Amino acid sequence: MAGLELKSLRKSYGEVEVIKGVDLDVQHGEFVVFVGPSGCGKSTLLRMIAGLEEITGGDLFIGDKRCNDVEPRDRGIAMVFQSYALYPHMTVYDNVGFGLKLARAPKEVRDQKVREAARILQMEHLLDRKPSQLSGGQRQRVAIGRAIVRQPEVFLFDEPLSNLDAALRVDMRMELSKLHHDLGATMIYVTHDQVEAMTLADKIVVLNAGVVQQVGSPIELYQRPANLFVAGFIGSPKMNFVELTVEELSTDTVTVSGKDIGPTTVPADPTSLKPGDTVTLGIRPHDLTDQSSGNLVGEVSLVERLGNETNVSLRLPSGAAWLAVLDGDHELRIGQSLPLSFAPDRAVIFNTSGIALHRK
Amino acid sequence: MAGLELKSLRKSYGEVEVIKGVDLDVQHGEFVVFVGPSGCGKSTLLRMIAGLEEITGGDLFIGDKRCNDVEPRDRGIAMVFQSYALYPHMTVYDNVGFGLKLARAPKEVRDQKVREAARILQMEHLLDRKPSQLSGGQRQRVAIGRAIVRQPEVFLFDEPLSNLDAALRVDMRMELSKLHHDLGATMIYVTHDQVEAMTLADKIVVLNAGVVQQVGSPIELYQRPANLFVAGFIGSPKMNFVELTVEELSTDTVTVSGKDIGPTTVPADPTSLKPGDTVTLGIRPHDLTDQSSGNLVGEVSLVERLGNETNVSLRLPSGAAWLAVLDGDHELRIGQSLPLSFAPDRAVIFNTSGIALHRK
């Protein structure tokens, strides 16, 4: 049984505090994904869980044991380092098998497991190479291989697929998902890839500047972001925001309007609002459709045609820069004005502190 | 003027040939993206262009000069290494300014450029740190910074954004695009991110196992892939394929049918085909819609709900595993059968050697 419990965990490098009190519960067998902007402390948190980074404050429980001072070796973890950290003097085979060798696994078992991992990672032909003879993505796969052969209670993955091509990434994602399923191990996974986060996670943890912003299932985070940060961070392309003024309140809707958008009634929790307040309305680029009878109009400033969809950058009358993702291929002129619409129930209202006011 | 010309460039590491005769023309000011599976030789090619890897065979022209044996210094290039290769003994500031220092740029100019780059890369607060005190993404940005301050004729980027979060990645993509625009420099860019490739490239080069598969504009590659490999590689999720039999040929259509799909007439070049031949039909997951009156039916094996769209994995009657990306959020049961349809002009026909038979 290896759930995890983090209790106001803190970490400072000298003066700089990079983890500012993180509380988190991870159930045994859960697949938890950490996301957050570059430098927010994801790797640090992972390394603290692994026992590689001294914990400055707070408590870490693995299973039911306080593990602040337990040696990494005794924590029952495996980890894929962001920097790979391959043993340069060993072949791929030995790199992958090193953990098993240390655990004194019989040679045949080791051999079988290493080959199995190599198969999963599509690197059977590389087993005799040294890390210096591998491409970036191949090295990354070796790093994954090293972790997965060990079948520990807890897996820690630090951006394990960042250097793989799309097809391989999809394959690997599936393999990891399968592994998770087969082993029933707890997995903690750092990624910048939204698709990965969305598809793999039982639970996503959004970090920003060392603070947890929201913890929830992928769909929850996407549909009911807790605050502006999460709203902006989850979902790609990013959610569009515009500042509006509260016009009217009902029990579970708020009517807002502003320079860019005429009066629109959005489902929201109005309790903390009063008419005249400034709020931010957020709407995802995918939720915008080009419709002549739209509730807003933007001037096209950039068009990216991806084939099956078209990304349109727009400038709203207030000057706000928005993005719309339109289905299919559209030929648009830069400078032309484009009327857009959205379904109000797709929009989210945030108060001035950035807290989302979801309908209860 | 710094176009590039690669003439049957080859590279072997001992026995292993990793670049097997690459021909490529890059115009001055063009933005070329290299894509290809992990280990296909992208980095090697970049390093050959940079002059870091000895050229085993063929000729490399930069501008109009044969550069096989020219020192990297004299090639007028800047490069972002896949492994960053930051100078561990220098601060971020010095890392970024190093090239300028070597070029004996005046101190003020250097300072101004370094700070400008830091601003662009959102790392102004990190200038005094050593690389070892940075997170993975921060290091990557330093690596980018080091290249962009130098304003060379040719930029070489090796997966420069792979470790950045989505938001930052979008920002950086825009900044690179802007830089390209402002400097008019030639850029060669390796990425695994389809969106990056599609949005940035004037021209995409698809590599596989050291061989160029296709060169073309993003939309061309997406819509008219030259072969099965490109078709499968470009576009995410991957194109679905199914083997069918040719039923009928007209001047510019081919009618195919098979176990999974009833007779369908697809626009294609029929010249090399005759009825009864086996061909492969490809259709992108995004081009599949759930329609009760569809031309095929699959059994749902996995559902990934991303919020704005839903990825559905299907098993066709023949056993082929397909994926459909359906707009919006769908609740589907695993095991249920799902009828799908596609517009025939979205489908691509490949002959048995995997060559696409596009209508002329």
Add this chain to the structure above:
Amino acid sequence: QSVNLTYLIPSGPENQVIADEVVKAFEAANPDINVDIETRPGGSEGDNLIKTRLATGAMADVFLYNSGSLFQAINPQQFLVDLTNEPWQADVQASFKPVVTAPDGTIRGAPARAAMAGGIYYNKKIYEELGLSVPKTWAEFMANNEKIKAAGKVAVIQTYGDTWTSQLFVLADFFNVQAKDPQFASRYTANEAKFATDPAALRGFEKLQETHDAGFFNEDFGAAKYDDGIRMIALGEGAHYPMLTFATTAIAQAYPDNIQDVGFFAQPGDEADLNGLTVWMPDGVYIAQTTPNLDAAKKFVAFIASVPGCEAQTRAGGASGPYLVNGCTLPADVPPAVTDMLPYFAEGGQNAPALEFLSPIKGPALEQITVEVGSGFRPAAEGAALYDEDVRKQAQQLGLPGW
């Protein structure tokens, strides 16, 4: 039941050869005793080794070491076996006994080698050629040098490439010092006489300076080595070479064809009738207190100090001077340099032990000072004064009274 003895000697081929021969002869006479020869560095490195091994109780059974002041410095009373009452002491010449006598008056050693002297080798051919005769006074010596120099030859060979050779003019002058002041040694030991202030003692330094200032030296005197000196004197490349007489063996070995050309005389003093030789007592052999084989060791020492012992030595190394054991004779065909020495030892001849056998103090920096004086870097008086300082340090370190 055979006994194993270890015998520690200074290294070097000639020492080795002699020791081998002695041991061979001894073993032939005492088949039940087996002697292993062990070597050690010579010079001060050797002094340290000897002291260290004595101090740590790790000394060989029998060892060969200097007599005189160095002997005193190894605490003979504490570490060496008392040999006063050995029967063979009767045959040891009386002049040797004091230099191996511990402070308590017991004799702790036996003579191991032939006696040596310090003086001046000269090349007989040059002397013949220029019609010179052996000088009895310093003035005559300098006059000879003058003539030799005028003939375009090197008058005095100096070899400061081996610094120790530079001391000879000072050390070999001691007979002359003693002749003037018989009490010098004891006054010197008692901190009453000084080289710088005693005119007779200062002469040694002055002589060195004079010969240098007169330009009598070979051009490369600063770099030449002892071996060069030997060659030059043997081959007539130079006329005089102040040296210890053990060089005779070396010359005989290296230049057997020229050994007849090399003669020897004592370093002249200022008066012709006070002409005598400064003598170096031979090394002694000693038995360490720690030996488990005292009887065998005593037998071995007795053998060395016996006629068969010196015969074995002569067989192996030739003769370089008189042995201090009664009954030991030199063969008839000894080289002229040895013959030249003998009169000083004979009845009526004049000789005196070198200062280091009369006083425990010998400043360690003497050779460097004499190099300086002999190279003209430092005047004789200053050199002597510096040496007095050096001597003082030594005396203090020895804890002698009166310093």
Add this chain to the structure above:
Amino acid sequence: MTVLSEAGSALPHGGSKAIRRSPYPGWFFLPAALIYGVLFLAPTFASLYFSLTRWTLFNSTFIGLDNFAQFFREPFLVQGLVNTVLYAAITSGLKVVLGMLLALLLTSAIMGRGYLRSVVFFPVLVSTVGVGITFTVLMHPTQGMINDALALFGIKGPGWLVDPRLALFSVALVDVWKGVGLATVIYIAGIVAIPKDYYEAARIDGATKWQNFLYVTLPLSRPATATVIILSFIGGLRTFDLIWAMTRGGPGFASDTIASVIYKQYQAGFYGLSTAGNVVLFVLIGILVVPLTMFLNRKQGHE
């Protein structure tokens, strides 16, 4: 990259008392500490007592600080001190510079590399005695090869070892000749440890060979430089064997260093005095070397 936790680090929270064992365990010191402590440190510190005595090895008399007083009265102490520092500075300076250059040459793709490496290292292997004799011969003022060679160019060579102004420098040069191979192998180890990525980055950044050296090799071979400087500087301050073999501190006292003065005292049997001298030399070296090491170790390139 980041610091692993250390044993016994004070934890702000109570909780379990389980001592976290460092991955860098203290007991790794044990075998070395035992051997070094027992066989070197203990006797050495014990012997410090003898610096306060008049010591013949057989018995010692306590004489307080007299030995130190005597040591500071040594007639050529000041000159010896100057010589010592000069000698150490020259030899270590040249070893660092030449060692670095040779190592650069010998790690580059150069014809005959294996041969050159061996040749450069060869002098390290030859016993000091042999080197001493060989060079006294080569440096002989009238028959020496060096002066013969100079004579070919019409230069009258100096008396390398005979001229009191030159002797120390001549010995220093021979010391460099003998020791540069050692510096070179250390540098070679240092240079090969530098990942080639950095050179590639620098080449792309437009570095010339010289700049490559200045900004990449030099800073990143800092471990080697630090080692070579410390070892050769301490070595230089302490050596006497080559001086002893070649000039015995001469001519006269011209090439005496503190170490050779001490050695001579030791050879003369002044054991207490030489121990006192060693204490003085130790303090002197400490004064020079401790700040130097602190400086050299202060900001290591990596980590």
Add this chain to the structure above:
Amino acid sequence: MKSRPSIVLGIIAILVSALVFLVPFAFIILTAFKNKQQATLLDFSWPDGFHLWSNIVEVVTTRNWMLLTAFINSTILTVASVTLLVVFAAMVGFVLARRKTRWNGLIEFLILAGLMIPPAVVPTIWLLQGVGLFGKLHGLVLIEVAYGLPFSIILYRAFIATIPRELDEAAIIDGARPFDVFFRIILPLLWPVTVTNIVVQSVGVFNDFTNPLYYLPGNANATVQLTLYNFQSQFNTSYNLLFTNILLITIPPLLVFLFFNRHIVAGMTAGAVKG
């Protein structure tokens, strides 16, 4: 760009090295070819005859083949002490470089002290006698280890910084005990440094003269440097034999160097970490 060996530079280097390094060497060889008389002249003359072989025979057979005994002793001494030295020093260097504690300064000072103070011979002998190691080969081995440690530790300490700490971490996560981290990761990656250490220390121990002289007396225990004294005394030296001997005892360390030199290769840590 081109990795073709630089020929011009190579030739210049070879010529210069020949002049600077081989001329003195030539002197040693020439002298080894001469007979005693000619060798005594100590000059660069061509040997009058070929005496190398007879010199070798004489050198080797002198004193009951003492040189052979000495070779065996020196080899055992060298192999044993260098092995211990390398392992123990690397262990200390490793922990010292990786773990920062407030004791580091003191420890480093004590190590430096080993380079700064000459060992005290007599107390050491007393000590060795006390523990029964005096005059024993293994006693001398320990002495050599003790005296060689500072150098090796300093060398290792400095170089451990060149190994990315992530590798330690990766190994720790893989379940490595400190011992494994050290022997399986650190030590192999420090191979060039170890080679340097081996070469330097072997030369030092093999050519050591003072320590065997004091701590290991006795003919049966002679080491190679001591054999030089067979031909050299205060007043008389057979230069031909001395130099032949020097030549002979220089060969084994040279072979050691030639063997290990090939192992000093670049790029040990290539491909280990990204960033």
